[in-house]
Amino acid sequence: MNNQIIGDCILAPMAGITGYPFRKIALKYGASFCFTEMVSAIGYVKNDKTTLELTYSGSYTANTGIQIFGSDPYIMGLAAKKAVQSGFKAIDINFGCPAKKVIKTGAGSAALKDLDKFKAIIAEVKNNIGNDNLLTIKLRSGFDENSKNYLESCKIAENEGVDSIFFHPRTRAQMFSGKADHSLTALLKKNIAIPVYATGDIFDIYSAKNIKESTAADGIMFARGAIGKPWIFQNFINFSEINSQLNNLDKLVELFEEMLTFYGEKRAANLIKPHLYNFLTGFDNAKIFRLEVNNARNYCDIINVFNNIKNI
Ligand SMILES: Cc1cc2nc3c(=O)[nH]c(=O)nc-3n(C[C@H](O)[C@H](O)[C@H](O)COP(=O)(O)O)c2cc1C
Numbered sequence: 001m002n003n004q005i006i007g008d009c010i011l012a013p014m015a016g017i018t019g020y021p022f023r024k025i026a027l028k029y030g031a032s033f034c035f036t037e038m039v040s041a042i043g044y045v046k047n048d049k050t051t052l053e054l055t056y057s058g059s060y061t062a063n064t065g066i067q068i069f070g071s072d073p074y075i076m077g078l079a080a081k082k083a084v085q086s087g088f089k090a091i092d093i094n095f096g097c098p099a100k101k102v103i104k105t106g107a108g109s110a111a112l113k114d115l116d117k118f119k120a121i122i123a124e125v126k127n128n129i130g131n132d133n134l135l136t137i138k139l140r141s142g143f144d145e146n147s148k149n150y151l152e153s154c155k156i157a158e159n160e161g162v163d164s165i166f167f168h169p170r171t172r173a174q175m176f177s178g179k180a181d182h183s184l185t186a187l188l189k190k191n192i193a194i195p196v197y198a199t200g201d202i203f204d205i206y207s208a209k210n211i212k213e214s215t216a217a218d219g220i221m222f223a224r225g226a227i228g229k230p231w232i233f234q235n236f237i238n239f240s241e242i243n244s245q246l247n248n249l250d251k252l253v254e255l256f257e258e259m260l261t262f263y264g265e266k267r268a269a270n271l272i273k274p275h276l277y278n279f280l281t282g283f284d285n286a287k288i289f290r291l292e293v294n295n296a297r298n299y300c301d302i303i304n305v306f307n308n309i310k311n312i
Pocket residue numbers: 012013014015016017036037038067094096097138168199200201202203221222223224225
């Protein structure tokens with residue numbers, strides 16, 4: 001499958017963040033492609049209501065990939081088949097999740113400890129989606145410091161027909177601590193022929209450029225760097241931050257409105273909070289505004305916060 005459908009400036013999957021409203025806004029403001037957060041393959045196959053909400057993509061299935069996790073190759077294959085039948089063109093397998101509750105089922109980064117299982121999951125998914133759809137994997141450098149097997153695992157993935165790799169150069173044991181070691185990304189890129197995308201500590205357009213160039217990666221993913229700043233994609237493409245943070249605040253109001261429509265008032269008032277938190281980084285009165293964000297319960301409270309920030 002042609003990798004061009006995903007472009008080179010992608011919104012990373014993030015649990016609790018990359019629901020339909022945020023993906024829609026990120027695509028509007030420059031993301032070349034986006035992914036749903038990780039969803040359980042079994043939940044998806046069984047039409048679990050929450051899972052179906054997480055994967056809802058409206059008319060954006062052509063530029064949205066679904067990310068699935070699970071440890072049973074057969075179920076992963078069924079989920080991938082269903083995703084393709086539902087219109088998704090890209091299926092990503094999560095081999096990176098470090099959470100205990102996922103690991104203990106053998107899914108996420110646990111598969112990095114069992115490369116036979118890793119291979120079997122990829123083979124089954126590939127078998128179910130054929131060559132007309134994109135198969136990607138997202139993984140960490142290894143399970144822990146003593147088992148950094150990313151070169152071996154990615155070689156297996158390449159041989160099994162994976163089209164692209166999203167690489168987060170931290171081990172599972174590191175969780176989100178320390179720094180992402182992108183010298184590993186550069187080494188991976190030299191060792192395999194399929195496209196490699198960098199993820200990890202890409203917080204602004206400068207780190208994005210620096211990591212993309214220094215690793216020769218085919219593209220980058222914005223994750224935490226896009227929370228509260230969905231226009232970061234556009235800024236990266238233009239390589240300019242000419243619009244100040246405050247000038248972009250209306251785009252967060254727009255996100256809030258999308259959330260209201262999709263989730264209803266109470267959930268929207270909570271789900272906008274991490275965005276406002278991040279947006280406020282660097283502002284003089286961030287502490288005071290964040291307290292207001294914390295205390296907000298409904299539509300009016302959130303709109304008040306937006307107005308107060310606008311009047312800085
Ligand atoms: C709140 C949150 C949720 C995440 N959920 C997922 C997920 O569902 N699937 C996944 O592959 N990675 C997930 N990640 C990892 C990100 O996609 C990304 O690879 C990681 O945050 C490193 O990039 P960054 O340092 O630029 O944020 C999550 C990260 C965060 C912060």
